[in-house]
Amino acid sequence: MTHTITARAARAGLLAAAAALLLTCASPAQAVAEREPANDWLLLTVSQGDAQAGVRPGAPSGVPSGATRGALLLCDPPRGHARAARACAELDATDGRIADIPLRDTHCPMIYAPVTAHARGQWRGQPVEYTQVFPNPCVMAARTGSVFAWDTQG
Structure with a gap:
């Protein structure tokens, strides 16, 4: 039973880390797109x-x-x-x-x-x-x- 709680906690932690990584990576890409020159x-x-x-x-x-x-x-x-x-x-x-x-x-x-x-x-x-x-x-x-x-x- 302890093993099941640890696996759930690990999965939840991995999901949270993946979501944080995704948000972190998406923000700079969006900021770069906003600063991209209009090519004038x-x-x-x-x-x-x-x-x-x-x-x-x-x-x-x-x-x-x-x-x-x-x-x-x-x-x-x-x-x-x-x-x-x-x-x-x-x-x-x-x-x-x-x-x-x-x-x-x-x-x-x-x-x-x-x-x-x-x-x-x-x-x-x-x-x-x-x-x-x-x-x-x-x-x-x-x-x-x-x-x-x-x-x-x-």
Whole structure:
């Protein structure tokens, strides 16, 4: 009879341990699933000059038009450049459409120093492809908000 009580107690203990182990293992998996990013990402580049043409005027064929800078913008949580949180909020407001970001009220110099902005990636599961040549960096910032402003303050 003592053996029967011990076996029952052992079985009950094993069941309780198995249930505790199951709950313990399930909780971190659920927490990881909740923290998994929404896969919103944009590979951003800004090139000096008119990168659509791909060459400098008067340069030998195949010579790139200017230096290129880039950043990877991630939005869950915002990271990738100094103004990532603001850029992600602007993209959220336009469903990831950079061209729909409201024009900033600013005064830009009438200096022709073209820059080409390019973004490729995905937003809320939809592909994003954006390329635009602007007459200068000020106009680019006025029309694209914080998206391409990874190395500026404010």
